[in-house]
Amino acid sequence: MxxxxxxxxxxxxxxxxxxxxxxxxxxxxxxxxxxxxxxxxxxxxxxxxxxxxxxxxxxxxxxxxxxxxxxxxxxxxxxxxxxxxxxxxxxxxxxxxxxxxxxxxxxxxxxxxxxxxxxxxxxxxxxxxxxxxxxxxxxxxxxxxxxxxxxHTYSRVIPLTIGGWDEYTAVARMKAGKPVVVQGDGHSLWTLTHxxxxxxxxxxxxxxxxxxxxxxxxTSDFFLSWNEIYQQTARAAGCEAEIVHVTSDKICALNTEYTGTLLGDKSVSAIFDNTKIKSLVPEFKAKINYAEGIARTLEWFEADPRRQVISPETDAFIDRLILLEGR
The missing domain is CATH 3.40.50.720 (NAD(P)-binding Rossmann-like Domain)
Structure with missing residues (x-):
């Protein structure tokens, strides 16, 4: 073709x-x-x-x-x-x-x-x-x-809510032993596709x-809670995630730029039935689980220091959210 x-x-x-x-x-x-x-x-x-x-x-x-x-x-x-x-x-x-x-x-x-x-x-x-x-x-x-x-398909982005995507901010915080913010109680289920x-x-x-x-x-047929997504990301980075939970409403009230991506997307569970694509493309089957996929992604980020972008603004916003939660 x-x-x-x-x-x-x-x-x-x-x-x-x-x-x-x-x-x-x-x-x-x-x-x-x-x-x-x-x-x-x-x-x-x-x-x-x-x-x-x-x-x-x-x-x-x-x-x-x-x-x-x-x-x-x-x-x-x-x-x-x-x-x-x-x-x-x-x-x-x-x-x-x-x-x-x-x-x-x-x-x-x-x-x-x-x-x-x-x-x-x-x-x-x-x-x-x-x-x-x-x-x-x-x-x-x-x-x-x-x-x-x-x-929410990823390969060369870090699919975390605050301090991820084309930023390395959230990963850098976890590697430094600093807490990160997860929306809600972290128990809602989410689908990430490599x-x-x-x-x-x-x-x-x-x-x-x-x-x-x-x-x-x-989409993938694998789904995880947001707590698991952050924990698996941290483990791929060789550390553990210290998570502070903040409601989506509070995050968006402090920074309206998150309104779409949170209230319009990530604040509720998303699980998909892929029957239709599989009926037309029988060879389609998600094989790459998140633990494997995020390890590949972080390997790509860490192959070049220029990719490890840390935003002072995002870092300060995370600190502000944590402070408001009394942490």
Whole structure:
């Protein structure tokens, strides 16, 4: 297949790109740098998808079996891509988000039939609006959309709530014997998916005609409490986690930037039924548990001191939360 990725070198997409190349697919990547040393064998187009006129000119001579834009976040960007790739691809995959699901929903387990609703997070509402644009185009003109909703997928990010992701702050605190903050009582259950596992399910959808007009989430079947997530992260770092529990409401009251990611996502349990993706991609099965996955992630961070970013602002915020709890 001739596949175009817009992006393709990020936390999730890099693992997908590598898998496609291993499978012998013809992978093209459109990005601003026009290169990635970790993807030998890929073909690159240097450009900016946000510059519609330039992108049209750059891509005009191509027809694709699959297009995946890893960086569509708004309904306006969705409409732009429909105009750009109409008649130029046999399949277009939109990367949405499992944070779009109503949670708590009507059942404890999230399926693709769970309603889409998130009143706390603009990011999720914009993803939902983009889904609506793509689905309307499928119904009105047959635009070949496949919607995929990842949920907290990691490989080169640290999936901790405060002081994680592209920061090393929380890990550095634990290694120094300092306490870290976990939202709520730490007992709610959460699903973390390694990008290499996600890649198996996602690649199985590409070029699959049965996936056109459908939506899928692709997540691990393993789930842990937030206390366990922090404890396993600490053990992978060679230490133990001293946890202080702070309610999500209190965290968000002190810093509204956490409102979306906490009240709109991580403050409640999230467990997924992956029956739909498994029915279409039988080879998909999550194999990498969190203890193994986070050990790989920390090994990558610690291979280069420049990756070990410690934010003084985040560090001070954690200290403030702990102080307010009387610790």
């Amino acid at each position: 001739k596949i175009l990725f817009i992006g393709g070198t990020g936390n999730i997409s890099l693992s997908v790109s590598k898998r496609l190349l291993e499978k012998g697919e013809e992978l093209w990547l459109l990005n601003r740098s026009g290169a990635c040393s970790e993807l030998p064998g890929a073909k690159f187009i240097q450009g900016d998808i946000a510059s519609l006129g330039s992108a049209e000119q750059t891509l005009a001579k191509h027809h694709w079996d699959v297009v995946v834009n890893w960086v569509v976040f708004t309904p306006e960007e969705a409409q732009r891509d429909i105009e750009l790739f109409r008649g130029r691809t046999a399949q277009y995959s939109f990367i949405s988000s499992a944070s779009c699901y109503q949670n708590p929903g009507p059942t404890a387990i999230i399926t693709e039939n769970t309603p889409l609703e998130n009143r706390h997070w603009d990011y999720s509402r914009n993803k939902m609006a983009a889904e609506h644009i793509f689905n309307a185009a499928f119904k009105s003109e047959g635009f070949p959309i496949t919607v995929v909703r990842p949920s 990008a290499e596992d996600f890649a198996v399910g996602f690649c199985g959808l590409l070029g699959n005609k049965k996936a056109i007009g459908e939506d899928f989430h692709i």
